[in-house]
Amino acid sequence: MLIVLWISISLMLLSAILPGKNGSKRIIGAIGWGIFSIHxxxxxxxxxxxxDYVNVALTVAMSIFCMLIAHTMYVEHTRKYTSMKRHIDITYMATNAIAIGSVFYFPFAEIPSLKEWLIGTVTNNIMWTLSSLELSAYRTGNMITYNGHTVEIILGCTAIESIALFMGLIASVNAPIKKLLAAFVVSVPVIYILNIIRDVFVVVAYGEMWFGPNSFEIAHHMIAKAGSGVALFVIAYMVMRILPEILELIDGLWDMTTEQMHNLKKKVLGNN
Known part of the structure; x- marks a missing residue:
């Protein structure tokens, strides 16, 4: 249900924008994470x-992770201490990152007019690139046909997930504006441009049948995905060099998760 999603995002966003570090921020954030786990x-x-059992496992794991964040924020609220005793507040930063990233992603994922606009914009950019390369293709809606082979441009072809992720992480960091802008420049525009190149590669590889009858599967599922993974790794490395607080966030979330799981294991074994 979309109402669950929007309530959770609204609560986390409210927690992110409330001034100071009072207890109400933590309890609102905890409720937001708890409802997000239900989503x-x-x-x-x-x-x-x-x-699709891989995604079954991933979504269940994400739900458990959200519950752990919610529990940690609630405990911090009741005990009046900051998470992990680090230089940055892990749960605040994670809440800000998720709230801001969600604001950039879910409207495009869930509102049809915005989804169509984004897909249409990316399709236009792909067509412009093909034209610049003097490759003759034609478009029908969000379908691109080249050499008699048609590729459909969907939301997953827009890189909005990766863009939203980096937007959330960058915006959650308390750093000088110059560093934030530098991190933005080496991530978001680069991801968008590389994604257009990836989409053009898939269209051309499929149209030219570069890899035989399975050209689309090889180009899209194997080469393009592998290339995207490498590119995102390099971009993430560059962003973390500029904003090391992000690495501290990841490290802190790992420590928090393992500590919570260890405590849960002790309770279960203790009860037995």
Whole structure:
């Protein structure tokens, strides 16, 4: 249900924008994370229906992770201490990152007019690039046909997930504006441009049948995905060099998760 998603995002965003570091910020954030976990817990049924068990595991894991964040923020609220005793407040920063990233992603994912606009914009950019390369292709809606082979441009072809992720991480860091802008420049525009190149590669590889009858699968599922993974790794490295607080956030979340799981294990074994 979308109402669950929007309530959770609204609460986390409210927690992010409230001034200071008072207890109400933590309790609002904790409730937001708790409801966000319910959103993810609703997803496995869909993936079970289509027999996508990898995403079943991922969504269940995401739900558990959200519950752990919610529990940590609630404990911090009641005990009046900051998470992990680090230089940055892990749960605040994670809440800000998720709230801001969600604001950039879910409107495009859930509002049809925005989704169509984004897909249309990316399709236009792909067509412009093909034209610049003097490759003759034609477009029907969000379908691009080249050499008689048609590729459909969907939301996953826009890189909005990666863009939203980096926007959330960058905006969650308390750093000088110059460093934030530098991190933005080496990530968001670069991701968008590389994604257009990736999409053009898939269209041309499929149209030219570079890899035989399975050209689309090889170009899209193997080469393009591998290339995207390498590119995102390099971009993430560059961003963390500029904003090392992001690495501290990741490290802190790992420590928090392992500590919470260890405590849960002790309680379960203790009860037995």
């Amino acid at each position: 993810w817990l609703q997803q496995p049924l869909h993936y079970i229906a289509i027999e």
